[in-house]
Amino acid sequence: QSVLTQPPSVSGAPGQRVTISCTGSSSSIGAGYDVHWYQQLPGTAPKLLIYGDTNRPSGVPDRFSGSKSGTSASLAITGLQAEDEADYYCQSYDSSLSGSVFGGGTKLTVL
């Protein structure tokens, strides 16, 4: 049972827009801690996709964007491409646990 809640799966056709939600609590996202997103392609290590709620590392396409409100955050992917098919994880910090916490992951399928 992950501390942050994500939908197990989302799907969309090429070119479409999808969003992935990440719900925390008053001791994590709701406390104002940053939310970060990772993309994990099959058989590979996670890769940082969004940091500090809304920021993209160098090299990440602007099709990926992040937002946060209250105890939740979202990752949006526009102009879906086949290469976006992967697992996506959110991560934040939980003061009641004094450590980093991850979401359960969301599998994105490009139809």
Place this chain on the structure above:
Amino acid sequence: QVTLRESGPALVKPTQTLTLTCTFSGFSLSTNGMCVSWIRQPPGKALEWLALIDWDDDKYYSTSLKTRLTISKDTSKNQVVLTMTNMDPVDTATYYCARKRGPASGEFDSWGQGTLVTVSS
């Protein structure tokens, strides 16, 4: 260029102690704000944060596993070591080390490729 690489046994028996080493390059763990964490992922399951050590040798552990975990660093060798006692088949997972900079709520900006550890008799 920042790189991290995990090493350790691929197979351990139940009740044994697991020792994993993270060897990194491209940064120094003596630099203010620098941290290295261990994170694991059971096959087909989600990521789970395990432990973190920072530049000041402060250590933080997952509350659910803290009695079994020890993290340490050798700054001169650019290595971070994680030990996990009393291994069980449910601990079968890919174990990653990752770098974090800045505050406790910061992101893991560089990851190793991971090492799969299977717990079986």
